[in-house]
Every structure is written in C-alpha cells, then in structure tokens.
Amino acid sequence: MSAEKPVFLVTAADLAPQALALLGDYTVVYAGKTPTEEDIVALCRAHDPVAIxxxxxxxxxxxxxxxxxLKVISKHGSGTDTIDKAAAAARDIEVVAAVGANAAAVAEQALALLLACAKSVVPLNQRMHAGHWDKATHKSIELEGRTIGLVGLGAIGLRFAKMADAMGMRVLGFDPYAKNLPAYVQPVDLATIWREADAISLHCPLTADNARLLNAQTLAACKKGVLIVNTARGGLIDETALLSSIQSGQVAAAGLDSFAVEPMTAPHPFHGEARITLSPHIGGVTADAYVKMGMAAAQNALAVLHR
Known part of the structure; x- marks a missing residue:
C-alpha cells in the first residue's frame, strides 16, 4: 500500500544524507544493494512511487x-541508458540526469587509467613486488606532445580535455552536439581520431547508433600501439575485438572502468591480460561525487514534481 506521504523509490540501498534532507515531504523506499529489474517492478507495484x-x-x-x-525518473549520475526513455516519453514520465555532478571524479579516473597504461603502473608494481628491477629493459610512453582523441565532449570529456591539455597533449574531439569548445580542443570526425590519436578516451553516452563503436574495423584503423580508455559505457567497445587487438599489438594497452556485462563475469577473457587495467565502474564513485549526484538527483526530481 502507498504511504501517506508520496514515495521516492531509490534503486540502491542508500542515498547521501544531504539528498535525503531534501526529501522530507516524501517517504523514501530503497531497493537494496543489487536490485534486479523484477525487484524494481515489484516495489513500484507495492509503493506506487511518484519518483524513482x-x-x-x-x-x-x-x-x-x-x-x-510516477512522474519523473531521475538518474543518480549522467548516463541514462539504463532507463527506457521511449517508454517514459510515451507515458509522459520525465527523465532527468545529474549531468556534471560526477564530472571531476570520472575525468580523474580516466586520467588515472591513461597514466596507468602509458606508464605500465600495474605490471611494474607486480614485477617489483615479485623482486624484479626492470629499469634497464622498460620504456614507458611520454604523453607530452602526443595526441589524445576524445569521443564525447560533455562535462566529463571537457574536464578531461583540460587535463590532457595541461600535460601538453594535442586534443582532438568528436561530439556532434558540442558547441563553443575551448581553443585547445580541435573538433574532428571519428575517422580523424582513429587515424591520428595516440590515445583514445570514450566519454559519450551509449546509444543504438554507437554500440560497439570500437570494433575490429575501427581498431584496425587506429594507429598501431594506440592506448584505449573507457570510463563511459562498456557497450561502446566490442570486447572480443579489443582483446584481439591487445594480443596482436595493434592496441598497446587499455584502461577500462565499464564493461558490456556488469558486474563482470568471472572468469572473463580480460582476466590475466597484463596490458588491460581494470576497475569496477567506480569512476564516479567518490565520497564527494556521491553527495553531488545524490543532491542533484533529488533536486532534479523535485523540480519536475513542483512545477
């Protein structure tokens, strides 16, 4: 049965206290740590939320x-690919996102993965702990003067572009929707990024049009030894093609924070591949971003409800 107060359903086990403070006029129902789609349906049926x-x-x-x-579905983050937006539009349910709330966190993760790839941070650490000293044989990649290609120039992509520029990199960017770009970002088409970039970082939403954007064909069109970073959505990459390109040397290294299936299944073909640095989709998971995203998600939903 519905509570006396209208219900906010949160598809998680928690929400930042600062965000909860904004929802005093509502009953907040949590779906738990790992809710399934069926769990969400059951909770909707039981509580009839006005917002999710x-x-x-x-x-x-x-x-x-x-x-x-239900009047509004608010994403605790920027990517809305887990929400059926066509179904929402057909039912006059507004979909909103906390765009930019986790931009700093994700851009920093992308930079960390890029540096990990260029400097072989993880394999060298493992070698050192095993008692090896590879100074005479190892050569890292210097990023100054190299070209970085960014796919997606929203809040995260632009913040990452600023970091890359500060390191002396040439920044190419593809985003058909971006306007008023800073002078250090050179807008180009995808073919130019594949052809000229020494490293490619993905910062775009996943859509039906760009699924498996990086595949056998596009990876083959890239410079030999390219570095690949993905802190966006796993579906942007054909994982089988990426692994083959790593093994052939076409891709020198990859840093990945998102995957086609999450949580990543075990065993996974990426496991044990020293040239792939993995993190469990935590680019936007910082204490600061948790608060920023929670507050933005609550504020965005309330803005719709209070119209």
Whole structure:
C-alpha cells in the first residue's frame, strides 16, 4: 500500500544524507544493494512511487506501468541508458540526469587509467613486488606532445580535455552536439581520431547508433600501439575485438572502468591480460561525487514534481 506521504523509490540501498534532507515531504523506499529489474517492478507495484532515483538496475516499461503515479525518473549520475526513455516519453514520465555532478571524479579516473597504461603502473608494481628491477629493459610512453582523441565532449570529456591539455597533449574531439569548445580542443570526425590519436578516451553516452563503436574495423584503423580508455559505457567497445587487438599489438594497452556485462563475469577473457587495467565502474564513485549526484538527483526530481 502507498504511504501517506508520496514515495521516492531509490534503486540502491542508500542515498547521501544531504539528498535525503531534501526529501522530507516524501517517504523514501530503497531497493537494496543489487536490485534486479523484477525487484524494481515489484516495489513500484507495492509503493506506487511518484519518483524513482536510479542508481542500479534498469527501469523499463514494466516498472513504469506498475507505478501509475510516477512522474519523473531521475538518474543518480549522467548516463541514462539504463532507463527506457521511449517508454517514459510515451507515458509522459520525465527523465532527468545529474549531468556534471560526477564530472571531476570520472575525468580523474580516466586520467588515472591513461597514466596507468602509458606508464605500465600495474605490471611494474607486480614485477617489483615479485623482486624484479626492470629499469634497464622498460620504456614507458611520454604523453607530452602526443595526441589524445576524445569521443564525447560533455562535462566529463571537457574536464578531461583540460587535463590532457595541461600535460601538453594535442586534443582532438568528436561530439556532434558540442558547441563553443575551448581553443585547445580541435573538433574532428571519428575517422580523424582513429587515424591520428595516440590515445583514445570514450566519454559519450551509449546509444543504438554507437554500440560497439570500437570494433575490429575501427581498431584496425587506429594507429598501431594506440592506448584505449573507457570510463563511459562498456557497450561502446566490442570486447572480443579489443582483446584481439591487445594480443596482436595493434592496441598497446587499455584502461577500462565499464564493461558490456556488469558486474563482470568471472572468469572473463580480460582476466590475466597484463596490458588491460581494470576497475569496477567506480569512476564516479567518490565520497564527494556521491553527495553531488545524490543532491542533484533529488533536486532534479523535485523540480519536475513542483512545477
């Protein structure tokens, strides 16, 4: 049964206290640490929320139909690919996102992965702990003077571009929607990025049009020895093609924070590949970003409800 107060459903086990403080006029219901899509549907049927804050799991048409009072679905972050936006639009449910709230966190993770790849941080650490001293045989990649190609120039991509420029990199960027770019970002098409970039970092949303953007064909079009970084969505990369390109040397190294299937299945073909640095989709997971995203998600939903 619905509570006396209208319900906010959070598809997670928690929300930042600062965000909760904004929702005093509502009952907040949590879906738990690892909710399934079926869990979300059941909770919608039980509580009929007016708003859903999406952290984990997918929210599709079935959940929307189970919540006739639903007015807004608010993403706790910037990527809305886990929300069926067409179904929401058909039901006059607004979809909003906390764009930019985690930009600093994700851009820093992208930079960390780029540096890990260029400087072989993880394999050298493992070698050192095993008692080796590879100074005479190892050569790292110097990023100053190299070209970085960015796919996606939203809040995260632009923040990362600023970091790359500060390191003396030439910055190429592709984003058909970006306007008023800073002078240090050179707008180009994808073919130019494949052809000229020494490193490529993905910062775009996942859509039906760009799924498996990096595949056997596009990776083959890249410079030999290119570095690949992905802190966006795993579906942007054909993982089988990337692994083959790593093994052939076409791609020198990759730093990945997102994957086609999450949580990553074990065993996974990437496991044990020293030239792939992995992190469990935590680019936006910092104490600061947790608060920023929670507050933005709550504020965005409230803005819709209070119109």
């Amino acid at each position: 804050i999406v952290r984990y799991s997918k929210v599709g048409a079935a959940a929307m139909d189970a919540a006739p009072s």
